[in-house]
Amino acid sequence: MFSDTLRQRMGWLHAWVGFIAGLLLVVIFSCGALTSFDTEITRWMQPELARDPSPNISEAGMNTAIDEVAQMQARGFIPLIILPSIRDPFLRVVHYDGTSFIGPVIDPSSGALRTRRVTYGGTFFYVFHHGLFLPKPWGSIPTEIAALMLLVTLGAGVIIQLKRLLPNFLLFRRQGPWVRSWTDAHILVGVLLIPFMAMMAYTGASIHAMRLFPSMPHNKVHEAKKPAMPPQAPLEAPEISRLLHQAEGVFGKGKVGFITFTQKDIRYFRNDMASTVITRDAFIAPLPTGDVRLERHQADIANVKGWLAGLHYARWARYPFRFLYFTGGLAGSWMMSAGLVIFLMKRRSANGHRSSFRLGEAATLAVTTALPLAMLAYLASSRVLPGGMVKSCHVETSIFFSVWIIAIAAASLDVFRGRSMTAWRRQLIAIALAGLAIPVLDFSTREIAWHEASRIYLTVDFIAAILGLLALGGARRLKS
Known part of the structure; x- marks a missing residue:
């Protein structure tokens, strides 16, 4: 189907583009695998949270959270209350420090402050995965280019192996020379992971495509940054809990992710785990009193981006499916590491x-x-x-x-x-x-x-x- 000359050219492309991009892709896939359990890693890095609490929010828990919100607002931060979930049964009051959302952790049932230890936890791997822990947008651009290079490398690899794809896929010479064994393993894992890696590369590049293609149409809202100001009316735990029940009536029980506060209203946002599409649908309650309303994203390109983000991050997934993402990320990292090693093995005798x-x-x-x-x-x-x-x-x-x-x-x-x-x-x-x-x-x-x-x-x-x-x-x- 393809000439030998084409396969030779694709072999050169696969080797060199794969090696250059692979150095970065190993980092991206390794950190991406850990990002599948970023919330769990964050909790592991706070040993004070080893004992599971009751996830039910009491008035005492909400009162403690409101006190922490007031302290953060007094220091000029914009606080959020992150509600308990299946993955994290604690009540967290956090603010964004430029890298991650950090803040104290509260027992939702007793209201006791469990820890003030601030750790980036698993979020560190998430930030490193998509931005290399560099200022925006300088970290995201190389990762998106690497994702595009991965698609090129996958395509070249398929062309190289297409003639003998099935025999090579079924062949693994464990007792042969090291180069042959590593190549067989590289092909075996690579063929199995083609759908997963192509999906992750495409969705990862698409989520922030506007950084690479700034002229493409998108609905970007420019908002002026305003200093954090406390609400005009004092916050009260019974009222916030009552509104939370109303928001759960709209989004579903346990599907409210976090609460934000402005001078004029309280906003209850849908949890990212509630659907395969990531949105910022909000249940808005004006202060001190007023008619509540639901703010939804319209059916435009934002929904497409939300669907791609949901597929890439898999925050909706339960633990068995999330473990598949984790395993796929580690296998992808190993497969690309094997490619780097094979590249070196083939050239060591002549260029070592x-x-x-x-x-x-x-x-x-x-x-x-x-x-x-x-x-x-x-x-x-x-x-x-x-x-x-x-x-x-x-x-x-x-x-x-x-x-x-x-x-x-x-x-x-x-x-x-x-x-x-x-x-x-x-x-x-x-x-x-x-x-x-x-x-x-x-x-x-x-x-x-x-x-x-x-x-x-x-x-x-x-x-x-x-x-x-x-x-x-x-x-x-x-x-x-």
Whole structure:
């Protein structure tokens, strides 16, 4: 169907575009996988929340939340009350600090303040996934270009393998040469993931397409930033709870996500988990009294964007489906990491002595081994920092970037000294130690027994330990 010349050209395109984009895509897919459980990771990084509360909001819980709202408004912040949900049964009063929504956590039934520890938690991985933790829009543009390059790489890969797609898909030579084994595994996982990766690349690029194509039509509302002002009428818990019940009558029980306050009204927004389409439908109650109204998005391009965002983020998904997204993200990250390794293996004998090759290998180590090590260090930081450190979020992110830079520097030093295998082994051993240390740190620093804690804590500990064991196995195989 396709000539050999075309396949050769597609092979060159797949290799070079795949390697250049793959260095960034490994980061995007790794962080994207963790973003599937960003809310759960945030809770894990607040060990004070290990015990599950009753998700029912009492008047005491709402009174505590209103007090926190008033304190934030007095400091010039614009507060939100995030209501309990299936994924997070706590009441949170937060404000946006330029990176994430942060604030104290309240027990919704007793009204007790559970913690003031501020962590970016899983939101850090979400921000890194779509914006590389850089100022807007400079972080989003490279990720969107990488998504487009992924589509090109997938298309070139399909053309290369189309002639023998089924035989190659069913073939896995585990006992063959390393290059052959890695290529077989790369093809096997890649073919299985084509629908998932194409969908994620397309929806991810489409959500922020206006950054790449600013002239395209869209409904962008320009709003002047106004200073935070408290409502004209004092907030009262019974009234806010009564209006919440009315909003649930419109959106459904448990489908109100958060509450915002302006000088003139209170707004109850629909939860992103309520539908596959992400919208900002709001139930609006004027202050002090007035006719409530429902504000919906019209059937225009905003709904298309909301549908694409819902498909990409999958916030509506229950845990089994969310775990499929998580697994797909990790498998995609591994598949692209394998592609990077294959690229290096095929060129090592001819170009291994070149500085450009060693730079490429150092960059590959930076995203395939140094990044997971930094992620584990980020998680561990929540257990080694003092509990009384309220603004621990900035220290946690500093630990992440510090460990990442140190790991990259150590790997690069070995690579440029001609000790590539030593660099890979040392990085894998460091990942193994960090992964196996996570459960130990968690069990030894929590105030309640392991069997009394939420399953979220055990799940994160288990996954970290599995990663550590896999890294240990890889290090032993490299040594042999």
